[in-house]
Amino acid sequence: MSRMPSPATVVLPARAPLLTRAGWSAFLAALLAVCALAPVLNLLLPAGHPLHLSDYMVSLVGKIMCYAICALAMDLIWGYSGILSLGHGLFFALGGYMMGMYLMRQIGRDGQYQSELPDFMVFLDWKELPWHWALSDSFLATLALIVLVPGGVAFVFGYFAFRSRIKGVYFSIITQALTYAALLLFFRNETGFGGNNGFTDFKRILGVPIATPSTRMVLFVLTGLTLLGCFLLARWLVRSPYGRVLQAIRDAESRTMFCGYDPLPYKLSVWTLSAVMCGIAGALYVPQVGIINPSEMTPANSIEIAVWAAVGGRGTLIGPIAGAFLVNGAKSWLTVTFPEFWLYVLGGLFIAVTLFLPQGVVGLVKKLRRGGSA
Amino acid sequence: MRGVIVRCCAALLAWCCLAGPALALSAADALAVARGDTDERIAAIHRLAGSADGRAAALLRALATESLKFSETQVFIVEGERALDALSGQPAALPDAAEDAMLNNRLRGALDTALAGIELFTAGPERQREAARSLQRNAFNDPDPEGLPLIEKALATELDAGARQSLELAQAALQLASEDQALRLAAATKLGEARQAIVRPLIEERLKHEASADVKAALTRSLAAIDRRLALASGLGQAFTGISLGSILLLAALGLAITYGLMGVINMAHGELIMIGAYATWLVQGLFRQYWPEAFDYYLLLALPAAFAASAAVGAVMERTVIRFLYGRPLETLLATWGLSLVLMQLVRSLFGAQNVAVENPSWMSGGLTVLGSLSLPWNRLIILAFAAAVLIGVSLLIARTRLGLFVRGVTQNRPIAACMGVNTARIDTWAFALGSGIAGLAGCALSQIGNVGPDLGQAYIVDSFMVVVLGGVGQLAGTVYAALGLGLLNKFIEGWAGAVLAKIAVLVFIIVFIQKRPQGIFALKGRSVEA
Numbered sequence: 001m002s003r004m005p006s007p008a009t010v011v012l013p014a015r016a017p018l019l020t021r022a023g024w025s026a027f028l029a030a031l032l033a034v035c036a037l038a039p040v041l042n043l044l045l046p047a048g049h050p051l052h053l054s055d056y057m058v059s060l061v062g063k064i065m066c067y068a069i070c071a072l073a074m075d076l077i078w079g080y081s082g083i084l085s086l087g088h089g090l091f092f093a094l095g096g097y098m099m100g101m102y103l104m105r106q107i108g109r110d111g112q113y114q115s116e117l118p119d120f121m122v123f124l125d126w127k128e129l130p131w132h133w134a135l136s137d138s139f140l141a142t143l144a145l146i147v148l149v150p151g152g153v154a155f156v157f158g159y160f161a162f163r164s165r166i167k168g169v170y171f172s173i174i175t176q177a178l179t180y181a182a183l184l185l186f187f188r189n190e191t192g193f194g195g196n197n198g199f200t201d202f203k204r205i206l207g208v209p210i211a212t213p214s215t216r217m218v219l220f221v222l223t224g225l226t227l228l229g230c231f232l233l234a235r236w237l238v239r240s241p242y243g244r245v246l247q248a249i250r251d252a253e254s255r256t257m258f259c260g261y262d263p264l265p266y267k268l269s270v271w272t273l274s275a276v277m278c279g280i281a282g283a284l285y286v287p288q289v290g291i292i293n294p295s296e297m298t299p300a301n302s303i304e305i306a307v308w309a310a311v312g313g314r315g316t317l318i319g320p321i322a323g324a325f326l327v328n329g330a331k332s333w334l335t336v337t338f339p340e341f342w343l344y345v346l347g348g349l350f351i352a353v354t355l356f357l358p359q360g361v362v363g364l365v366k367k368l369r370r371g372g373s374a
Numbered sequence: 375m376r377g378v379i380v381r382c383c384a385a386l387l388a389w390c391c392l393a394g395p396a397l398a399l400s401a402a403d404a405l406a407v408a409r410g411d412t413d414e415r416i417a418a419i420h421r422l423a424g425s426a427d428g429r430a431a432a433l434l435r436a437l438a439t440e441s442l443k444f445s446e447t448q449v450f451i452v453e454g455e456r457a458l459d460a461l462s463g464q465p466a467a468l469p470d471a472a473e474d475a476m477l478n479n480r481l482r483g484a485l486d487t488a489l490a491g492i493e494l495f496t497a498g499p500e501r502q503r504e505a506a507r508s509l510q511r512n513a514f515n516d517p518d519p520e521g522l523p524l525i526e527k528a529l530a531t532e533l534d535a536g537a538r539q540s541l542e543l544a545q546a547a548l549q550l551a552s553e554d555q556a557l558r559l560a561a562a563t564k565l566g567e568a569r570q571a572i573v574r575p576l577i578e579e580r581l582k583h584e585a586s587a588d589v590k591a592a593l594t595r596s597l598a599a600i601d602r603r604l605a606l607a608s609g610l611g612q613a614f615t616g617i618s619l620g621s622i623l624l625l626a627a628l629g630l631a632i633t634y635g636l637m638g639v640i641n642m643a644h645g646e647l648i649m650i651g652a653y654a655t656w657l658v659q660g661l662f663r664q665y666w667p668e669a670f671d672y673y674l675l676l677a678l679p680a681a682f683a684a685s686a687a688v689g690a691v692m693e694r695t696v697i698r699f700l701y702g703r704p705l706e707t708l709l710a711t712w713g714l715s716l717v718l719m720q721l722v723r724s725l726f727g728a729q730n731v732a733v734e735n736p737s738w739m740s741g742g743l744t745v746l747g748s749l750s751l752p753w754n755r756l757i758i759l760a761f762a763a764a765v766l767i768g769v770s771l772l773i774a775r776t777r778l779g780l781f782v783r784g785v786t787q788n789r790p791i792a793a794c795m796g797v798n799t800a801r802i803d804t805w806a807f808a809l810g811s812g813i814a815g816l817a818g819c820a821l822s823q824i825g826n827v828g829p830d831l832g833q834a835y836i837v838d839s840f841m842v843v844v845l846g847g848v849g850q851l852a853g854t855v856y857a858a859l860g861l862g863l864l865n866k867f868i869e870g871w872a873g874a875v876l877a878k879i880a881v882l883v884f885i886i887v888f889i890q891k892r893p894q895g896i897f898a899l900k901g902r903s904v905e906a
Contacts, residue, residue: 006494032690064864076707084705084708093816132428157886160887161890164889164890164891166889166890168704168705169640169704169705169708170844170889172705172708173840173841173844174844174885174886174889175680176837176838176840177840177882177885177886178886181878181882181883182880184878184879185875185879187875188875188876219744254572295801299837303709303712307709307713310709315539340720340723340724343716343719343720344716344717344720344721346713346716347712347713347714347715347716347717347720348713348717349713350709350710350712350713350714350716351696351710351713351714351717353709354703354706354707354709354710354713355696355699355700355710358706
């Protein structure tokens, strides 16, 4: 069979809808669960009620939804564009640090030293805010920075990397080096990000106390909406001509180039978008867990994002989300019940998924279903 | 009653001593040393030091060890239970009222000088040198012109050459404050010839007060000479630590140069193979300590093959069970081997605990080689440097000259043809991977001699060793060597002026930029294999 049919015989399939009918129903159900069901079960039902959603579950699911956004971002570049990044933890942390700076400023004079400056600066005997904190007291500017900083870093790094056609494992290792360098940089007190303690002890966000159930619920709903929004965006992207080119680059970059496409803008844009999504996830993550420190940038964290996507199934969009929930659910259960086994399980997952489940859980389900219907 | 008699006898004795001018040590001198105003006591110490008298030396030594007591008229040296009269050296009864002769820091300094002076006149060349060095140290730390007569007197006698040199320096240090301009000038020049860091503050201090332009110029010249020597020593020191770091990186990366460079397997568990080698060394060391302590110094001879075998075995199992199914899928290999690294780390934690374990150096590895006066090169670093070179030579011979090496190269270059020629390619893969892993084990054995051994040991090296291989270029041992040494040197030199963390960041950024320019490393493979 010829792999490249001549143009005359090309029959373009009819444009399928963004989601099937069943897909839209599932999407709406998820939307309802996040926006209505969870708040009702958590806030309105009393704590003893069997259907009550505990605060622990709210923060856990909220956290995992942030991870799921990362997994989705990873899937966009790895699953659909064939670029494995081992540096997405950096973008996640950058978004988180931007939010963290704002939250630190919101503490105001309620810190331990009753100073306008964040506690760690008083501790270091700094007299005024460093330049990069200039915009941190404005929420709007912080929102802009959450998008711009990870996006900017990714754009500059990606531009140089893709321009010199670094790909495959080389790219992965260099992203890892980038994250590692950033980790070392953020560990330093002089960098002005709180050194290895990072930021914590947040008091309020937009003037509202941050640790109350209702604030937490608002953050939860926001995270859920962001996740669903990212999902729709990704779905739309990968089905557009743009997404088709991305997948062509993934499967045969040289051939795509010979067809007249320049891979650079495609790769660069999806890479930057993916970084921005991770940054947003980080910014949503920090107010929910109440701490951000450089350990988010360890190479291990970045590579774990890849495993969420791999476990769920690369090249599908529901897969990474499912993977994030599965792996992190297992993690929070195992680290409590059998803490010493967690690393065995995680390591085993890495091996088992690559050896036996290259399509991830979603691929397995599809295969079973096909096997059942055949 | 008894006290009175003793005191009478003592007075008599003291009188005898005073009466005999032939005796160098007088009771007055002895008492002056033991009590009174510090300045006077120091003067007395210097006076006694010049007398070259055995009793005076004993007295000063007793003062230095704080075993000197004195009464109104008499000085005693206390030796355990009994007391000796300081003047005669005969046993004497210690009066109840006898007080301890107290010391302070100034007195201690003067005593050091005095005792060293006495050594100079009485001892053999070995101890003369030592005494002269101690005098020199004192003169540099606390230039006290009171010591000058003693030094000059010593210089006038027959002296060991080394001792003379030290004394001349000490003399120059003391003469720097002399009234005589010619003496000052000579001293300034003399001090410059010593080229020792310790002289520097002395010269700087003098420069502030010096009035004469000639002496000033000499001082500046001497200062510059000293600074040049110091810069040379610190430059060499940095180069050595850089090369040493480079040799460590080389050891860590050599195994990777085979598994990744030749075979193309991204082994993220490479660091853990290093860690396993280090733990094997620790186990062998523990066995030696328990069952064969007299041969402890030679445990490394057994630890090296043990570390190689342990890591090679783990590597072979990894290749057989996981990696072989992932050939040609580098990103999946990366993830799977990362998983393996997590499992191996946790396994070691479960077996040996999460704490670092202590690996003791054999005694012949401690200490160091001193060059250029101030630069000390630790033996363990030097030995690791030599070891890295030996491993490098061994590996390149293995790849270039042996049948296994031939097969490995053949399989790397063209797998199907190699298979057609009857090479069992699957088995060669296992052997080659085990070889690379075993070299990682050797690296672990070496690393255990200079750093902490813990479950996280490998994590610290994995990023670095990949950087080395990527920078050096795939498929090249030579590239690995240049990259390792280059990175080590670069790292240490930047560290010199920017600190360790910034140096590390700068090196990583440098690699990222370098890869932009030369994506295939320093030594690029040419031809079709580049795209593969």
